[in-house]
Structures are given as structure tokens and as C-alpha cells.
Amino acid sequence: MVVKRNNVVVKGKGSQVIIFAHGFGCDQNMWRYVAPAFEENYKVVLFDHVGAGGSDLSAFSPSKYNQLDGYAADILDIATELQLNDIIYVGHSVSALIGIIASQKSPGLFKSLILVGPSPSYINDGDYIGGFTKSQIEELLESLDQNHLGWSMAMAPVIMGNPDRKELGEELTNSFCRTDPAIAKHFARTTFLTDERELLSSVDIPTLILQCSDDVIAPQSVGEYVHQQIKGSKLVMMKATGHCPNLSAPEETIDAIMDYIL
């Protein structure tokens, strides 16, 4: 049931578990250029958050997922269901925080955390530069409510009508980044109103932070803040730009992760 709810996919020949958690806006496809590199030597676990990709949309409950805790609980469910332990957890964007929460709820379950573009809070607050002013986030939430941007657009219609790119198989063509519009709106609200800064200092497992250049969602100052707060963490500044190095620079991302966990 957990496997169906979160569309859990397990691949790879190894026994060391590595979980890849996608961020806001996409699904496990986000890892399509990165995860295969680990299949030779690891047990690779991929999944979709409820509301994204092939997850069970009927499992969505606004009250459960009002906080990142709801999403973290799902990850623990997956670990229990598949009897995973000593996990290397790779979380992109908001899933970096979800991973931290999960690791604290179940001490000892995770061996290490790899945080790709993490941000504990998106709003500037005094000395803390989250990247957005309060009024910008309010504008974002308003645009969600008014729905006048593409948030309401299910991804499928964008992708359909695409007969001539045959290298993407039929089944993949319709499965990139499918997100239920209403749930995506809710997830955006939960994500961008998060403030988990206080949580960082209690992280006590090996942690790698991958920080992109020119990331408007999680700027460099945030990566440095996370690095400062998590004792003993390692910060890697990537050449990759934007918020999704797993897509824009998969080799660099793979190398950085491999380098850390080997």
C-alpha cells in the first residue's frame, strides 16, 4: 500500500540503500540522469511524493501535508515497508528538509544526508537571506490563489501532442512531472512557508550540501547558512546553475555524491 501510495521503485544490484527524493514541481523523473549511475553498486530507491507523478492522489490529505512532517512520515513508511536501514538519503530542494525531519523522527535510520539545493526558510529575516522578501512570497501565494499562472495547468496537456520525439517512449512522454494542480498549489504553500532553521543545528549525521551557482530558489547564502548550522557538514559549490543540477549537470552531481559516499 505504501509502495503504491508513493509509487516506490527499487532498482540496482547493491545492498547499501540510497534513496532519491524529488523536490517541489516534479517527480522521481527528476533523478533520471543521476540514479542510474548508482544502480551497479547500490540499492536505489525512488518514489513520488503524494500528489506528484504516479502517486496515489486519493491518499492526499490537506491536514497531513500542511507541514513537511506529513511528507517525512511517508519516507519513514517507505523505510519500514521495505525494511530499509543505514540509508544514504539524497533529497532535492524541499525534500532536503523533509529528509532532515525524517532523520530526526527516526534516529539511526539514516547513515548520511545529501542535500541538493536545500533551504530551511525562503523568506529573508534579519541577517538571514532566504532569497525572497515576505511580500514576494505573498505575491507568490496570491498568484497561486488567483491561479492566473500556469500552476493550474496539469503537465500532461503540455506534454501531449508531441508525436515526433520518439526517443522518449510513449509511457514516459506522459509521465514527466505530472502534478495534480490542486495538490501542487497546496505543496507550494507548505514549501514556501516552511521555516525549519532551528532544526539544522540538531543534525548529527554526516551531511553533504550541494549548492548551485545562480539558484534563485535556494541562493548561495542559504547553502552557506545550512553548512554553518550543521556541524561537520561539507559544502560543495557546483558549477551547475539553476535549481536542478540533477537535470542540468547530472555528471557533476553524480561525481559530487560518489565522492562523498565512497
Added chain:
Amino acid sequence: MTEPPVSSDTNNLQENFEDFFEEALCGFIIADTKGSILKANKKLGGWINCSTDELKSKRFSDLLTIGGKIYYETHLSPLLRMQGFFDEVVLELSSNNNQKLRVMVNALERRDKDGKALFVRYTILKASDRLQYELNLQEAKKIAENELIKEREMVTLREQLIAVLGHDLRNPLSAVTMAVDLLISSGKNNDSLLGTIKRSSSRMMELVNNIMDFARTRLGQGIVLDREDTELEPVLQQVVTELKLIYPKREITCNFKITEPVNCDSFRIAQLVSNLVANAITHGYADSPVHIYAFHNNGNLEVSVRNNGGPIPKELQENIFSPFTREIDRPSRNGLGLGLYISSEIARAHNATLSFTTTAEETCFTFQMNS
């Protein structure tokens, strides 16, 4: 920016691709694979009040409003990378002077033979009107959906009406039939059986009249009045006489003081009072008398019907004059739930009011018509 460029060789403009790029009817952007703008056309610059040189220092997502920027970084940029393109995505451009321009964007990641990304092309079309139209359509759809829900509720009520009507007509009708059978077989006059026939057929007449009035008001005709100056007291006396015949065990007291003719539809006023009194009898305590008061002063008519049957439940009070409002826990007593609706329609047609007060001691319905 909107002025066409002056060319020394205007004859060749149509062959000039530079001109085509700069002055196209849509915005063009070419960006590197990291999203930094390499080249943008004048048309786009004009829309957002930004020179093409200024544009070169920006990233595509810098041109967007905050919602669009986050949407681009979290949804569209991944999609572009995975799928190689996206089509018809609605975004908002933010101009240098903070104006918002709603646009539709297509993007294509140009790749080499080995699938390595080379650069990204964006085509940007103004879409304000189209999106406004879309919003209007969505609004219209919402309205239509609400209407549909209301209509469906109405249909359910009609079906209930038919069921209740059938049920309610069957009992008096079988009573009449049986009474007539008995009369025929006994071969003599029987006042009690005649009374039953009278009551049952009156009840059926009332049900049928109510249904017809309801249909008329629903079809938009409302209650059509036939007004004339009428001596109202005898009309009210007649109503009471008929009701006493139907409910011989119930006490009905009258207090009438109508000294001059009243301009009204006397048949409809009789129907209204008959409805109110019949209601008082069915819903009142069996030993509680029904009092009818009717006064006429300076052209103002007031008729009230009072009795005691316990207070009307709160949840009923709000919709008491709506069609099909009936007591849920005592449905058998309630008939079609049309009596008070039709009475209020009769009052409305007379430019009069029908109101009520209800307490543990007394319930009073009052019809008030001012000249």
C-alpha cells in the same frame, strides 16, 4: 520601439531576416543552456520597456513575476531539460516599470546529434485578451455549474412532489370510493359517510388546486388576481363553515369587523384563510381552539389566525414560505408543503404581507394589506 525601422532599401525588407527577427509579431529569445539570454528581439524589449542590450545581462526567469519565476525554476526548467521543449505555457512578464504582461511561451532546447543541449529558443506571444477570454469562460462555466446544481435540486423536489401527491391523493380517493360503494349497497342516506366524501373530495380539490397554482407561479405567471370590491365577512364565514364541516370536532372562533367593501380577489383571500386555518388545525394541539380575527380600518385589512401547537421548529422557520417546506419528523401531517407558499404568493399578488410569530403559547399568522 514600435516604429518600423527605416531602411534605405525598403524593397528588400521582406527578404531581410534581421528585420524579421527584430520586428516579428512575437517576442524571440535565444538563451544559453544555463538560461542566460544571448539575444532577444526588439519586439520583446518594447513590451517590457527594456533595451535588447539590457536583456542580454539577464536570465530568462529574471523577466518573470515572482510566481512565474518559481514556477519556471521548479517546473518548466526541469521539463525543458527532460523533454526538450514546452508549449503554450502561461507566464507573466514583469516590465522595467513593474507592469505585468501576460504571455504564452513556447520553448525548445536545441540539441546536437548526440543529444547535448546547445541553446534554448523561446517564442513569446501576448495573451492578455485570450487569457481574459479564458477567465470569462471559466466564470461562465462556474455559473452554469451552479445553475445545474440548483436545477438538479429542483428536479429532486419535483420528483418528491409527485410521490407525495400520488400518496396523498390515493387515501382520500379510496375513502370516497369506499364511501360511495357503501352508500350504494346500503341504499339510504348516511350523513357521516357524506361528510367523509365531502372532506375527502375537498382535500383532493385543495391538492389539485395547489399543484396548479404552484405550476402557474413557477411558469412565471404568478397568481393572477380578479379584484373587485367585496363584502369580505360573508366570504370568511363561508370558509369557516366549510372547515367546520370538515373538522366537526375542532373549535373555531371568529372575530370579524369589516364594515366596508374590500378591494381584493375574494376567492384567493378565501383560499389563503382556508390554508391558514387548515394548517392551524393540522399542526395545532387537538384541544387548542383556532381563533380567526379580521379587521378593516381606513382601508387597511388585517386577518390573523392564531392557535397553539407548540413553537415552529427553528430550522423550518427560515424557509417556511418556500415550496415543499414540510416537517420532516411528521411528514404524514404535512401534505405537499405548498399551502404557505401559495398563501404568500396570494399575499404578494395583493401587494400585501404574510408574516408569523411563534412561541410555546401561540402561533399566529397575519395577513396585512394596506390600501
